[in-house]
Amino acid sequence: MATTLKPVDAVVVGFGWTGAIMAQELSEAGLDVLALERGPWRDTATDFATGFAQDELRYMWRHHLFQNVSDDTLTIRNNLSQDALPMRHLGAFLLGTGVGSGGVHWNGQIWRFLPSDFQTKSHNEKRYGKKSASDYDLTVQDWGTTYDELEPFYDQFDKLCGTSGKAGNLKGKLQPGGNPFEGPRSNEYPTPPMIQTYAPTLFGKAATELGRHPFPHPTGNLSQAYTNPLGAQIAACTYCGFCEKFGCGNYSKASPQTTILPSLMRKGNFTLKTECEVLRVELTPDRKRATGVTYVNSAGEEFFQPAEMVILSAYVLQNVRLLLLSGIGKPYDPKTGEGVVGKNYAYQTMSSVNVFFDDKILNPFIGAGAMATVIDDFNGDNFDHGGLGFIGGAYIAGMVTGGRPIEMIYTPTGTPAWGLEWKHAAAKNYLRSFSLSVHGSCMSHRGNYLDLDPTYRDVHGRPMLRMTFDFTENEHRMSDYLTDRAAEVAKAMNPREIKLNRRTGSFNVTPYQTTHNTGGAIMGDNPNVSVVNKYLQSWDVPNVFSMGSGAFPQNAGYNPTATVAALAYHSAHEIRARYLKSPGPLVQV
Amino acid sequence: MKPIESNPPQETRDSRQQLTDPSAAREINVNVLRRRLLMGSAAVGIGGVTVAAIHDGELGAPAQTIRGSVPWQQGTADAPPGVSGAGYIFFTPTEVAFVDAAVGRLIPQDPVGPGGVEAGVTFFLDRQLAGKFGQGDHFYLGGPWPKGTAEQGYQSRFTPAQLYRAAVAAIDKLVSSTFSATAFSALPAEDQDKVLKGLESGAVTLGGGVDSKTFFAMLLQNTKEGYFSDPIYGGNKEMGAWKMIGFPGAHYDYKEWVTRHGERVPYPTVSFKGRPGWREI
Numbered sequence: 071m072a073t074t075l076k077p078v079d080a081v082v083v084g085f086g087w088t089g090a091i092m093a094q095e096l097s098e099a100g101l102d103v104l105a106l107e108r109g110p111w112r113d114t115a116t117d118f119a120t121g122f123a124q125d126e127l128r129y130m131w132r133h134h135l136f137q138n139v140s141d142d143t144l145t146i147r148n149n150l151s152q153d154a155l156p157m158r159h160l161g162a163f164l165l166g167t168g169v170g171s172g173g174v175h176w177n178g179q180i181w182r183f184l185p186s187d188f189q190t191k192s193h194n195e196k197r198y199g200k201k202s203a204s205d206y207d208l209t210v211q212d213w214g215t216t217y218d219e220l221e222p223f224y225d226q227f228d229k230l231c232g233t234s235g236k237a238g239n240l241k242g243k244l245q246p247g248g249n250p251f252e253g254p255r256s257n258e259y260p261t262p263p264m265i266q267t268y269a270p271t272l273f274g275k276a277a278t279e280l281g282r283h284p285f286p287h288p289t290g291n292l293s294q295a296y297t298n299p300l301g302a303q304i305a306a307c308t309y310c311g312f313c314e315k316f317g318c319g320n321y322s323k324a325s326p327q328t329t330i331l332p333s334l335m336r337k338g339n340f341t342l343k344t345e346c347e348v349l350r351v352e353l354t355p356d357r358k359r360a361t362g363v364t365y366v367n368s369a370g371e372e373f374f375q376p377a378e379m380v381i382l383s384a385y386v387l388q389n390v391r392l393l394l395l396s397g398i399g400k401p402y403d404p405k406t407g408e409g410v411v412g413k414n415y416a417y418q419t420m421s422s423v424n425v426f427f428d429d430k431i432l433n434p435f436i437g438a439g440a441m442a443t444v445i446d447d448f449n450g451d452n453f454d455h456g457g458l459g460f461i462g463g464a465y466i467a468g469m470v471t472g473g474r475p476i477e478m479i480y481t482p483t484g485t486p487a488w489g490l491e492w493k494h495a496a497a498k499n500y501l502r503s504f505s506l507s508v509h510g511s512c513m514s515h516r517g518n519y520l521d522l523d524p525t526y527r528d529v530h531g532r533p534m535l536r537m538t539f540d541f542t543e544n545e546h547r548m549s550d551y552l553t554d555r556a557a558e559v560a561k562a563m564n565p566r567e568i569k570l571n572r573r574t575g576s577f578n579v580t581p582y583q584t585t586h587n588t589g590g591a592i593m594g595d596n597p598n599v600s601v602v603n604k605y606l607q608s609w610d611v612p613n614v615f616s617m618g619s620g621a622f623p624q625n626a627g628y629n630p631t632a633t634v635a636a637l638a639y640h641s642a643h644e645i646r647a648r649y650l651k652s653p654g655p656l657v658q659v
Numbered sequence: 660m661k662p663i664e665s666n667p668p669q670e671t672r673d674s675r676q677q678l679t680d681p682s683a684a685r686e687i688n689v690n691v692l693r694r695r696l697l698m699g700s701a702a703v704g705i706g707g708v709t710v711a712a713i714h715d716g717e718l719g720a721p722a723q724t725i726r727g728s729v730p731w732q733q734g735t736a737d738a739p740p741g742v743s744g745a746g747y748i749f750f751t752p753t754e755v756a757f758v759d760a761a762v763g764r765l766i767p768q769d770p771v772g773p774g775g776v777e778a779g780v781t782f783f784l785d786r787q788l789a790g791k792f793g794q795g796d797h798f799y800l801g802g803p804w805p806k807g808t809a810e811q812g813y814q815s816r817f818t819p820a821q822l823y824r825a826a827v828a829a830i831d832k833l834v835s836s837t838f839s840a841t842a843f844s845a846l847p848a849e850d851q852d853k854v855l856k857g858l859e860s861g862a863v864t865l866g867g868g869v870d871s872k873t874f875f876a877m878l879l880q881n882t883k884e885g886y887f888s889d890p891i892y893g894g895n896k897e898m899g900a901w902k903m904i905g906f907p908g909a910h911y912d913y914k915e916w917v918t919r920h921g922e923r924v925p926y927p928t929v930s931f932k933g934r935p936g937w938r939e940i
Contacts, residue, residue, distance in 0.1 A: 110720045111730055117737045122931055124909030125739055127888035131880075133797045143799040148810055155807045155814055158799045268920035308912040320911065335729045345722040367722035431921050435906055436913040475887040475906050487859075488765040488879055489852070493903075497771050500904035525803065579812040 072364055072372040078104045078341075081363055081377035083348045083392065084384030086171030087631065088617035088638040090326035090334060092381045094300070095642035097340040099650060104375065105340070106365050108347040108384075109137075109168030114327055118174075118317025126474045130315040135175050137165040141529035144387060148540040148576045149517060150404060156526055156534070162578065163585040164315065165385060169344065170326040172385065172585060173631075177314040177439030177471055178290030178323045180233045181628035182224050182636075184450040185217035185253045190513070190624055193451060194461045202461055206543045207516040209407075209414055210461075211623040214595035215604040215640070217253045223639035225256050227632055231324030232296030232304050235259035235288030249285045249444070251452045264293045264307065266443055269425075269432045269504040273468020274443035276562035282445040287467060289440030290324035300333040311472025313439030323439065343367075349530060351380050351396035351614060360398075360614050366530060378653070379613050379645075382591075383638075386620035390520045390590035391535040399601050399610050402519050404538070410601045411591065412520040415537060416625040417577070418586040419464070419510035419545045421553045423560045424480040424569040427502045434473030434504055442469035442507070448555050449627045450511070460547040462511035464627040466556045469507045473500070480505060483569045506556045510549050510573075511627035512588075515542045520590040540576050549573040586630050591620030593637075596659050603657040605649075606641040612655045615641055739931065741891030742786040749789035749820065750781070756844035757827045758784060764851050765882045772903030773896065775882055783885030783894030784823075793820035806870075815873055819881075826874040829865040830854065890930045898928045908933075 079101035082089045089105055097103045112118075112135075128134045137160070145154035166172035186193045190210040194202045203210050227233075237258045238248025263286035266274065274284040291307040298304065307322040321328050334340055345368035352361045352374065362376035382389045393399055393411050402413035446452060449463040472478065480503040481495040523536035541549075553572050560568040594600025597609035606621055608614040617638050619630045626633075644656055723730065747755055758781045768774025775781075787793060795818030807814040815822060831842045834854065840846050843854060857863030858875040865871050885894030887901070889909070895901065901908055908929040916924050 111723060111725065113729060113731055115731065116735055119736055120911045121736070122739045124911060125889060125931070127884055127892055128739055131884055131888075132792060136797075138797050139799045140795070140797060141799075146811060148808070152808065153805065155805065155811045156799050156801070158813045158815075159797065161812055265917050267917055271920065306914075308914055309917055310909070310911040310913065312909070312911075331729070335725065336727065338727055340726070342725045343722060344725070345720055368720060369722060431923055433913075433916065433922075433924055435910075436916055436924070473906060475901065475904060476884055479904065488855075488882075490767045490769060493766055493769075494771055497903050500906065526801065576810050578810040 072374040074374045074376065077362070077376035077378070078102045079377070080104070080379040080381060081106065081375055082381045082383055083363060084108070084171070084382070084388065085169050085326070085342060086166060086383065086385070087173040087326060087635055089381070089383035090170075090173070090330040091635060091638045092383055092615075092617065092642055093340055094330050094334045095639070095646065096381075097334065097337050099646045101339065101650075103340050104377070105342045106346045106348055106363070106375070107169055107342065107344045109171070109344065111344050112169045112174060112317070112327065114317065114319060114321055118319050120319035123316055123319035124310060124312040126312075126476050129175070130474065130477060133160055133164070135166070135168065135315070135317060136160055137167040142534070144535040144537055145523045145526050146537045146539070146579050148538070150538060154523055154536045154538065157579050161580040162583045163587060164582065165387070165585065169331075169342070173325045174317045174327065175315050176325075176631060177629075179440040179629040180228070180231065180235070180288045180290050180324075180632045182253060183217070183626045183628055183633050184251065184452070186451045187626040188213040188216050188220075190461070197451065198455060198461070202455075208461075208542070208544060209514045209516050211414070211514070211592070211594055211599060213604070213623055214593055214600065219604070220633075220636045220640055221253065221256060223636040223643065224632055226639050227635040228257070229260055230298050230300070230329050230635075231290045232260045232292050232298055233288055233290060233324070234261040234263055234293040236263050236286055238285060247285060249446050250283050251446045251449065259288065261293050261296050264289055264291065264438060264441060267309070267433070267436050267441055267470055268430070269434070269470050270441060270443035270468045272430070272563050273506065273559060277443070277445050277468075277559050280558060280562055282447050282559070284443045284445050287440040287442035287444050287469070289438065291318075291322055291438040291440060292324070298329055300330060302329050302332045304328050307438050309436050309438050309441070311435050311437035311470075311474070314471055347530075348384075348392065349395070349532065351382075351392060351398060351611075353396065353398070353611060357397065358611060360611050379615070381615050381617065383617040386587050386590060386618050387520070387535055387537075389616050389618055389620050391522070393591060393601065393616065394522050394535075395532060398608055398614060401521060404517050404519050407516060410597075410599065413601075414514035414589040414592050414623050415518050415520045415539055416512040416514050416588045416622065417539060418584045418625055419512050419541060419549045419573055420583045421508040421510070421549050421556075421573040422571045423506040423508070423553065423556045424482075424571065425504055425506065425560045425563060425565045426480070426482055426499055426567050426569070428566045431501050432470070432504055433501060434470050434478065437470040437472040439471050440469075441471060442467040444468075445559070448552055458547070458551060460544045460551070462513055462544070462548050462627060464508045464510035464548070464552040466552065466559065467507045467509065468504070468559070470504050475500070480569070482567055506560055508549065508552045508556050509627055509629070510545070510552055512625045513542065513544050514589060514624040518542075541573065546573065586619070586625065588619040588622040588625040588630060591616045591618075592623045593621040594623060595657075603655075604640070605644040605656045606637060607656050609655075613653060615645070617641070739889075739891060740790070741931075742790075742893045747782075747785045749785045749793065753831070753842070754823070754827050755781060756842065757831065760844040760846075760851060761855065761878065762882050764848060764855055765879060766886055773899035775886055777896065778886050778900055779894045779896040780882050780885035783888070783892055784881055786893050787881065787885075788820045788823055793823075794818055795820075813873060815868075815870065817868070819877060822869065822874055822877065825867040826865065826869045829867040829869045830858070833863065833865060891932055898930060901928050
């Protein structure tokens with residue numbers, strides 16, 4: 071029997087980026103806020119100090135900072151005709167857990183989506199005809215919000231992180247050296263771009279020769295020391311090359327730990343409980359209002375935590391599962407197309423081109439999570455898709471996030487995976503090769519969705535989440551076209567040889583691709599097509615807000631974190647401005 | 660440690676996944692959570708506040724309530740779980756012979772750089788399999804266990820330790836029935852390569868519930884881990900594999916070299932152990 075605890079104003083479920091943002095904003099507004107985190111407390115000095123943070127085996131391959139799937143994972147299948155089976159070992163994506171969660175072990179790649187990305191359906195229909203948004207059974211939608219509405223909140227996140235970069239569009243005026251395709255920015259980046267290492271510099275030169283528009287990747291690994299509006303101090307990056315999958319020991323990577331927690335943890339009206347996993351949101355009998363959440367701690371004790379508001383800020387896959395387990399919103403049915411919870415699960419379509427030199431020492435171990443020169447000429451609708459047979463695109467980055475030897479040794483086409491020939495290729499190419507990353511969009515599709523697994527259960531007896539996903543013809547066409555564009559830049563660098571790693575075949579759970587899972591709790595302008603409104607508020611249970619990339623109706627060709635953060639700030643702003651005065655639906659339909 | 664059954668015992672984990680009776684689920688829950696409690700050792704820290712034991716990415720730390728400050732303790736760090744000692748803990752002599760032979764073919768020794776055996780990969784694998792990795796610490800192993808598609812990845816009911824144990828026995832058995840040798844380790848190199856290629860492609864079928872491709876993929880991955888990971892884990896002896904490719908180890912500040920394009924960085928190769936502040940556990 072669950073013990074009932076003292077009520078709080080807001081309970082925050084999951085304490086990564088969006089949990090920290092919402093807890094900060096709501097406690098700032100004077101609310102009594104409680105955050106419940108399934109994993110442990112983590113801080114820089116104790117958990118990823120510079121003395122041992124750069125440990126490839128422990129963090130990347132033994133999943134030290136990631137979700138331990140031994141007592142809770144998800145099941146996966148490519149299509150409705152298959153039986154979903156558990157992801158028994160993390161692979162394609164590396165789920166976070168613990169305080170800071172994915173915000174601890176991300177790369178720090180900070181992107182805004184294009185203005186047209188927020189109108190994927192209407193924009194493409196207008197430019198390429200009605201069919202373009204529904205070919206191949208695509209189910210793309212508009213977001214119900216706009217870039218202009220979100221811009222102040224992107225700006226707020228940039229200021230929180232101290233993002234290093236060069237603006238390409240300031241209030242509508244194009245700026246040399248930045249991304250000319252980006253939406254108008256109200257402000258320059260808080261800190262200048264990182265200094266580019268050799269490989270990204272070579273990429274930039276080659277791209278310019280081809281008439282493309284290269285610019286330095288915007289990054290949360292800071293080029294110089296910075297103090298953010300909350301008073302948190304972030305140090306200059308030392309280019310150690312251990313960002314993604316690792317915590318930053320140098321306080322140089324924007325994370326909840328470096329940007330928010332120093333302020334938030336000292337507040338008297340904020341409490342954090344770790345090792346406490348929320349089992350479900352509890353509703354009133356008419357299911358129109360949440361009364362709080364039930365959680366279990368690591369000692370096995372169950373509690374009911376009453377709350378006026380419930381903020382679901384776990385990762386997208388847990389948020390969608392909690393909505394389904396709690397009976398909030400109508401589950402999506404791929405056969406009829408009805409229902410919304412779990413609808414439009416999407417991912418990211420990744421490919422790459424390896425470049426091999428004989429005469430250039432690239433020192434790949436000098437890197438950072440967003441150490442790259444990028445072209446955005448073929449992302450979103452930055453180019454004419456007429457006759458191409460797909461929508462969407464990708465950025466192409468000459469990127470060196472590091473040179474971790476277990477993960478990042480590139481060998482030429484035809485090299486075996488082992489034996490003397492492999493060893494010789496590794497010895498010859500490690501210092502002289504790098505990879506161009508093609509970071510592609512992923513449109514939503516009628517058959518790609520999330521629901522509860524009928525067979526497998528977690529340690530608490532709850533059904534696991536079931537993912538049904540495969541890349542569609544649209545994504546394969548987009549990725550092939552973009553990989554060819556990347557190969558053009560690679561060839562223009564005059565290397566000895568290149569290797570194309572195309573996105574072929576069905577989605578495979580084993581090789582790491584990216585932890586950019588999206589959809590399933592999508593936002594939109596009406597309850598028939600979406601789970602939440604543009605303030606991430608549940609249409610069905612208005613005192614429940616669902617944060618994160620689950621709100622994306624489809625995924626754009628960029629890393630999601632800045633958009634996730636901007637949506638959270640947008641939500642927090644509206645809650646503070648309107649909801650707290652008069653709790654209820656923030657959008658009427 | 661040595662007697663690990665190749666047929667894994669039916670753990671509570673296996674049965675609990677299929678329970679539908681909620682009251683039974685609660686009962687099982689208690690067992691699981693008791694396991695968590697036993698694993699998590701609470702310590703009383705400064706000011707009498709109970710703080711988590713150092714957390715090694717594992718389940719089972721005690722729940723904490725944190726309010727008004729940051730729970731930080733002087734002199735604590737989540738130090739890496741390096742290995743020590745000599746000799747083998749997990750592998751039997753027969754298994755050592757197999758692993759030495761296989762690793763020697765996956766990464767052969769020559770003047771360009773160390774071979775897998777010379778780099779200490781066998782010792783690395785032994786300590787990995789004797790430890791939490793071998794126990795399937797970050798693997799979900801509950802049933803049912805249908806084979807699944809190639810895209811669905813690892814679907815064995817074995818922990819890594821169980822998989823190695825079963826696979827080595829199955830491969831030696833296969834070798835003795837198809838070649839005129841008693842074990843894989845007794846084959847000439849060309850035949851060893853033939854067997855390894857058969858495992859890699861899945862053309863070779865093994866008994867003992869072992870999927871040949873699954874085992875080969877794990878063996879190759881773990882071999883490269885032992886070859887290229889920090890020497891504190893028992894492989895990459897004298898950082899020979901790092902020196903071969905030109906990786907200087909985990910230095911943490913390259914600012915001075917960012918703009919020196921094309922130059923070799925002259926830093927000495929370092930392990931965690933070579934750093935100031937390193938402390939033997």
